Amino acid sequence: MATTAYNPFENAQIQFDQVADLLELNSGTRELLRQPMQEIHFTIPVKMDDGTTQVFKAYRIRHNDARGPGKGGIRFHPHETADTVRALSMWMTWKCAVVDIPLGGGKGGVVCDPHHLSLTEQERLCRGYIRQLFTQVGPNLDVPAPDVMTNGQHMLWMLDEYETINNGRFPSMITGKPVGMGGSLGRKEATGYGVVYVLKNLLKELNIPTQETTASIQGFGNVAEYAARMYTELGGKVIAVSCWNQSDNQAYTFKKQAGCDIEQLAQIKDDFGGIDKEKAIDLGYEVLPGEDWLKQEVDILIPAALENQITPAVFPNISEKVKIICEAANGPTTPDCDPLIRERGITLLPDFLCNAGGVTCSYFEQVQCGMNYFWEIEEVFEKLESAMTKAFYAVYELSLEKDLYMRDAAYTIAIQRVAEAVRLRGWA
Structure with a gap:
């Protein structure tokens, strides 16, 4: 259903550059924000049910964490590419910023088709992903979540592997978990x-x-x-x-x-x-x-x-x-x-405003795991609607005030917030 004529990361950079010009960002901030801060490309060997070993290519990319730990899902997709993950990590930075939650942008992916993997093979793949990354993810560093063709069971296998390696319980290291195992109602x-x-x-x-x-x-x-x-x-x-x-x-x-x-x-x-x-x-x-x-x-x-x-x-x-x-x-x-x-x-x-409800509720899940106290679903939805409504009106009112396309208004708010965090940290 997708076309291969467009590079998603180039698209993300074009969208950023247009608003960076409007904001007159200095060269250092612009260079920092138009590319990821960290990329990890790796392979995961998985023992298949028939006894053979298959090697899967995988990624974890962190675009920017000036406003807080990286945050972003892990995709399982047969056509996953580094540029797709780069773009998605960048969009996650803006998504977290536009709804004003204290997180940065990250994303992960594995080149695979889970349709053709048994559950035990999927479990080995999930655990292998964490074994390769356990020093680079965690509640104060980079917090994964489900995305295309991944789900709560995948996240729980990853959490279990992370906790086994680190000999403890760290429920806020990953979100999108099943309810009753650290997941939030409403996610x-x-x-x-x-x-x-x-x-x-x-x-x-x-x-x-x-x-x-x-x-x-x-x-x-x-x-x-x-x-x-x-x-x-x-x-x-x-x-x-x-x-x-x-x-x-x-x-x-x-x-x-x-x-x-x-x-x-x-x-x-x-x-x-x-x-x-x-x-x-x-x-x-x-x-x-x-x-x-x-x-x-x-x-x-x-x-x-x-x-x-x-x-x-x-x-x-x-x-x-x-x-x-x-x-x-x-x-x-x-x-x-x-x-x-x-x-x-x-x-x-625009996408990073429109679909920010998922990462907002993931943030709620992190907060609840940190407190070890979980909210009723009505409270989750009340907080979610409040956050999304506040974000919408900030973007909508700026678009009217400055006669901006809604995408440009959303980018203006998000980029300004991240650029200010970068400035205050002394990074640029």
């Missing part, structure tokens, strides 16, 4: 709910009732599912959902003009966010090509899959009816498409 829903908290506030400011809107979503993993759930609970109607199907190795768009039943779709999806095509057909869904999610006559587009999905090449396919693009994924829009979006008058909610 599963947090990123998707955070997307809709931001969207809800924008619709309020635009005087558009949520119940009068329609949306098309790319992706049906954790983020997309819970964004869709909350959006429909608020009265919105999801017309189409696009996702990748592992069984036949291609993407499909599942459409129901009367509105998708999100609970129904969740019942027929696999562990990696793929919807069973035959069951969807039986339930009355129209099955279209994967890219058709972008062509729907809706008010809101929610890209919630991978980077580089909205480009100048596909932008003409977007309906004139679309008013809002809500970036639930990381880097779904390429920089050369931003001027086209702005020219058409579409309001864009």
Whole structure:
């Protein structure tokens, strides 16, 4: 579903450079912030169930930790690259800064396809990842979390390996753990709910009732599912959902003009966010090509899959009816498409604001683990909505005040906060 024509790290640097010029950052700060502070590339040998050994390439990259320990997920993906991880670590820095939590940006990845690994092989891979990195991660250094095709079980295996090596209990060294094992209530829903908290506030400011809107979503993993759930609970109607199907190795768009039943779709999806095509057909869904999610006559587009999905090449396919693009994924829009979006008058909610609910709840998990006292789910959601609403209005009001594209306004706030931390530490 992603295109290989764009380099995500170059995209991240282009976005940074545009705002660094506006802010007139000094050369030292600019050079420090446009690249990672630390990169670790390594291999993980894993004994497979058939007795052979397979070697997996892996990464952990920390972009900047001036505001606090590094924070960012670990992806398992067969097409993972160093530049993808670099970009994601950079976006994590801005994401933590824009919601004003005391963390920096990091990211990890393993080049693998967990669809083709047994659970025992996945466990060995997770433990091998930590054995290679245990001196470089930890609650006061760099805190991993789940990301694409990883989950709470993977995080718990990693935590157990870290605690075994370090002979102690360190529950805040990793987040996204299962509830009851140091995980926070609400973490599963947090990123998707955070997307809709931001969207809800924008619709309020635009005087558009949520119940009068329609949306098309790319992706049906954790983020997309819970964004869709909350959006429909608020009265919105999801017309189409696009996702990748592992069984036949291609993407499909599942459409129901009367509105998708999100609970129904969740019942027929696999562990990696793929919807069973035959069951969807039986339930009355129209099955279209994967890219058709972008062509729907809706008010809101929610890209919630991978980077580089909205480009100048596909932008003409977007309906004139679309008013809002809500970036639930990381880097779904390429920089050369931003001027086209702005020219058409579409309001864009930028990724590192829109999907910051996940890292915000991960921060809550760290805090709770540190206290060894865990909040009820209502308190988690109350704090999450408060944080996301505060971040949205800071960005929205600056965009109005300075006549800035919303992405540029979000970058302005985030970069200023990180640059100030760098200055105060005497790094530049």
